[in-house]
Amino acid sequence: MSGVQQIVLASRPHGTPDASHFRVEEVTLPALVEDEVRVKGWYYSVDPYMRGRMSDAKSYVPPYQIGAPINGGVIGKVIESRSEALQAGDVVLGTLPWATEAVVPAKALRKLDVEGVPAHYYLGVLGMPGLTAYVGLMDIGQPKAGETVVVSGASGAVGLVVGQIAKIQGCRVVGIAGSDEKVRLLKDYGFDEGINYKTTPDLNAALKAACPEGVDVYFDNVGGDISDAVLQQINTFGRVPLCGQIALYNADAVPMGPRLQPLLLKRSVLMQGFIVSNYQHRFPEAMQHLTGWVKEGRIQFTETIVAGFEQLPTAFLGLFSGKNQGKMIVEANV
Structure with a gap:
């Protein structure tokens, strides 16, 4: 042929x-x-x-x-x-x-x-990004009703699903994205707050205002300066599913950032990197929930x-x- x-x-x-x-x-x-x-x-x-x-x-x-x-x-x-x-x-x-x-x-x-x-x-939403969102949030993030969940890269394929699953779990959800249009999309999809990191002069202050009770779960798709700022607001016993580091993928040198270990130690924070293929035993449950939520209109995409x-x-x-x-x-x- x-x-x-x-x-x-x-x-x-x-x-x-x-x-x-x-x-x-x-x-x-x-x-x-x-x-x-x-x-x-x-x-x-x-x-x-x-x-x-x-x-x-x-x-x-x-x-x-x-x-x-x-x-x-x-x-x-x-x-x-x-x-x-x-x-x-x-x-x-x-x-x-x-x-x-x-x-x-x-x-x-x-x-x-x-x-x-x-x-x-x-x-x-019914493929790798949806499965990634589900297992990362539910297995590592373990969100509880009333907690605050922050999602970076929130308007991307994984982030959009993470935020909506967190809302289904009864959480307050704050998304970080790179344009006003994307922030409007987050609000349309049920996020409580959205932050445009490109136009926000003080990301730390914006996060503090959006998360008055701190951050319980940070779903990290981005890394870099954005994650440095979010982690300053992380609560004791916070959880950080480490999904992606897109801010660093094209770096041709190792960037210097804050040393996070003292903060993680003092606040007893769990930060865990994960690869979705390691969770294949969780896929049937994840697909059952995701398919149901999509058909019920509880997750938009x-x-x-x-x-x-x-x-x-x-x-x-x-x-x-x-x-x-x-x-x-x-x-x-x-």
């Missing part, structure tokens, strides 16, 4: 990546063998963690290889099958290359039920959907300048 395009890692970035670190190639796919399917890409997930995989530093997932396709969460449609498990026309989810089509084992894919639920939700397979690098780079509201997704024609 000719005419298949794929996007490969052209070189490893130092600091902030740009379009030169990607290259589009045309490849020929092999013929199907038993138990394989050919999938046409439909929705492609772009996520901040992918920046780490562009480097060759040791991490919790292997780095992308130079000259090989970027891969990530992809929803596609089966267009040819030699598997009894999947038929042509099935909508599937898998970790697939950034390619217009791919040949993969059927066992590497999950067939999706898209009756009553948009397919792309399985890359967002927003997405930034960019049209065109060739826009994948641009959409990915837009994550680091705040171009997205909610989940950033690229849609290809199917």
Whole structure:
């Protein structure tokens, strides 16, 4: 099968990546063998963690290889099958290359039920971001009714869900985002307060005003100066699920910040980093709750959907300048 395009890692970035670190190639796919399917890409997930995989530093997932396709969460449609498990026309989810089509084992894919639920939700609120929000908040944050929860990166795919789950648990929720439009979105989705960190002259004062009883749970998606400010308001026995550090992903030197250990010690604070794949035993419960809350209208979700397979690098780079509201997704024609 000719005419298949794929996007490969052209070189490893130092600091902030740009379009030169990607290259589009045309490849020929092999013929199907038993138990394989050919999938046409439909929705492609772009996520901040992918920046780490562009480097060759040791991490919790292997780095992308130079000259090989970027891969990530992809929803596609089966267009040819030699598997009894999947038929042509099935909508599937898998970790697939950034390619217009791919040949993969059927066992590497999950067939999706898209009756009553948009397919792309399985890359967002009913996918990895929603699961991340649930297990990070519920298992590490352990929110209790009446407590104050602060979420950084609050208008992103994970942050939006975290804030709404916290409201369902009876908490006061304060979100930090990077524009007035994003702050309005937070308020529309039930957050009690929103702070635009880019226009707030004194973030410490703004946090103190928004959290008059301090911070019990800080869901950290960002790191950097924002997290330094939030942690000054953390209460005794506070919990900090450490989900992301997007403010630091493109740093080409180790930044100096406050030494947090004395504060964590004095206030008996739990700070725990986590990777969602470590919580697979929690996924059934999480999916049951998330699906129910979405169908009941208790969790709303927003997405930034960019049209065109060739826009994948641009959409990915837009994550680091705040171009997205909610989940950033690229849609290809199917």
